[in-house]
Amino acid sequence: MPGGAHTYARGSDQYPEGMAPVLVRGEGARVWDADGNCFVEYNMGLRSVTLGHAYRPVLDAVRAVLDGGLSFTRPTELELTAAEEFLALVPGADMVKFGKGGSDATSAAIRLSRAATGRDLVAVCEQPFFSVNDWFIGALEMNAGIPAAIQELTVRFRYNDLDSLREVLEQNEVACVIMEAATAAAEPAPGFLEGVRDLCDRHGTVLVFDEMITGLRWAAGGAQAVYGVRPDLSCWGKALGNGFPISALAGRREIMELGGLRTDEPRVFLMSTTHGAESVSLAALRAVLRAYAEGDPIGTMEERGRELAEGVNAAAREVGVDRHVTVTGRPSCLLFATKDGSGSPSQPFRTLFLQELLRRGVLGQNFVVSAAHTREDVEQTITAAREAMLVYRKALEAGSADGFLQGRPVAPALRRYAAPRRIH
Template sequence: MSTELPRPTELAPHTELPPHTNVPQHADSGGELCLSRSRLANERLHALIPGGAHTYAKGDDQYPEHLAPVISHGRGAHVWDIDGNRYVEYGSGLRSVSLGHAHPRVNEAVRRELDRGSNFVRPSIVELEAAERFLATVPTAEMVKFAKNGSDVTTAAVRLARAVTGRPRVAICGDHPFFSVDDWFIATTPMSAGIPATAAELTVAFPYGNLAATEEVLTRYRDEVACLILEPAGHTEPPPGYLEGLRALADRHGCVLIFDEMITGLRWSPAGAQGLYGVVPDLSTFGKALGNGFAVAALAGRRELMERGGLRDSRDRVFLLSTTHGAETHSLAAAMAVQAIYVQEGVTAQLHALGERLARGVRDVAAAMGVGDHVVVRGRASNLVFATLDQNGQPSQPYRTLFLRQLLAGGVLAPSFVVSSALSEADIDQTVEVVAQACAVYRKALDAADPTPWVRGRPVKPVFRRLA
């Protein structure tokens, strides 16, 4: 018989939520965050769900041992676990919740559609309105098709590129961590079990920022590469002329240029990186922030290519995207509301301002504690990550574990430092204070040349690895 666990609190739209119930405590002083109910729930999750979560990046192996909170509910930039602890949250929904949890305008747009039905045997008028809104927000695209997740739309882009070029190979940017759950990408990772080895043979890699090396790949596989697919920007800004150079390379070699804008979409500008840098891809894919946590993704691009998946082209048809739930009205309504909010309220600028305040504060306290070369904040202000480096300046999972443990004890849930617009300046200041305390412990571990006493269990693990 299973032990009963508390259910998420039912909340009225503006209900005040309880404060953080634990006084921040730190591992070097013997304090420990109480997560007894979460530990029990994690055991039950693993018994019923492979990996204990529906996304590998949410697995409890990504957190210090026995310190993986199970969430009850969230509001704005805060979440509460089932033990009653409140956290300032970063990277919400794997970067998807950029406006904060339960955003009133988004929720209201969703509620309106729920009472009108969510899925029909023919297109709803909401599909037309959502397409018009998207193409007005991303004017570099001429057509759009919606789906539920990023993997489906990136794979559709690859399939379309292969169809229009008649070529088999896909060239991926090897410096970017994830494109799709489908074979053409997962075959290239350490988690390739279950995928025929031949799948990886048709995927080749090119390095970000290096046009000469990319041209060498295209020359080596002359007339075989269907597309170049990459995130247009990541932890570093694209070198001057790089994206323009890729555009020219794709044109010269007759391949399709695909921008994966899952992360850059909305966070770089409402129109994504292509809107910021002014380089137009042939196809692009959007998701994550597009629905503020609701499931919606988009494949967009040139009409000439997109029509190959339609009913008005005389050539062989491409099975582009055909999803039962891709046009659910409430998710499309959420996407329309999100895009309107970004444009009307200048959300991208808000994200940058909050991220700049956070990055400045973290760098200052890390330097003050003598760990400025070891706790390193990277990335665009709207999409910050942190690196944890050992005494030799190498990335370290044990030091990441130490750092995450200290953040959790201080009421900060931060697998990254990716901000949402719901964060207040007070939230940022609290985070910086907790980081300062964490950096003090980090300094002790560096001085001891051994973080083990502060790790307290197995280190956190990378997502992509061959063995569990």
């Protein structure tokens, strides 16, 4: 496999050299590697597993449909039921199409927006990631293979900065604005999302919310349910299947029907995929929605996240590294920051923290919890973090992490060249 993984965020260059475990199974919030080591895992499935690995009700729902076949030449009753149950969660959405990955949904939203407006340009908020497709990757540093003409069709604006968006919309004919309403690192300032909605309305621009992470983590109805601002289209994935591959594009009927049969306009090729509505993932979706309706996974994630953040930050104060190691973000979507002696973000010090956590049975590039994390898992993580920070403090006192690392530091996942973690 190029890079040794099917997702760049899962690559060995994202972990201390020689320490990236090869996993063989998971249960709850724990995973086991090929050498028999057990880890408390965070960021499970790149934030897609919110109920825990091997969550029994989802597996039971999947097993129940297997004997009936998986893929057919016509839509199934299951597709209709899943669509109805999903749309009941999403404020203001009339229609949905299911896909497999998040990029299916976001790229379909871009195509719909361009058709609806007759414009080409896309305004993308300066947030980490929206799609594997050319319209987005062309604007990144890692954009080899993307034609320059495609790269020029994406413009940027800043989060919580209405003036930057206003300038983009006034100077360009923009088909759509695509953004996350909130992230682990940033909440919307008062009036910001409302201002975005107003600017889009004034300029005839389609507003698209990416709910990949916020959906079923901020609320069952996503960030739009939390903040009360309705997009024209919204894109979902990750937690919808608790690890099973499913994504969704939801939106207003008059836009969505441009890809349907109730339009006299030129038709949009809209998420027409062989595996978009196979039975396994739709059964998993319905089971996930039941789990959210009958229980409180988000409440559990928020509670465990608060306990974890408070415990690790308290340990940092005790060890005396609280200016260098901090846990921040929404409790259900925590990040940790790692800084050097000057207070600047540091890849070597991040690597050192990851290295020492791994040695103590904690696996994760952040502290994003699931509803399966127990208080025991949290306590083990706090203990591991405290011990890791004792090593971290020694490195700070030495003025460098280099002498404490067993290999090269981690590197940004979406960099232009394989160096500085090129495989020799």
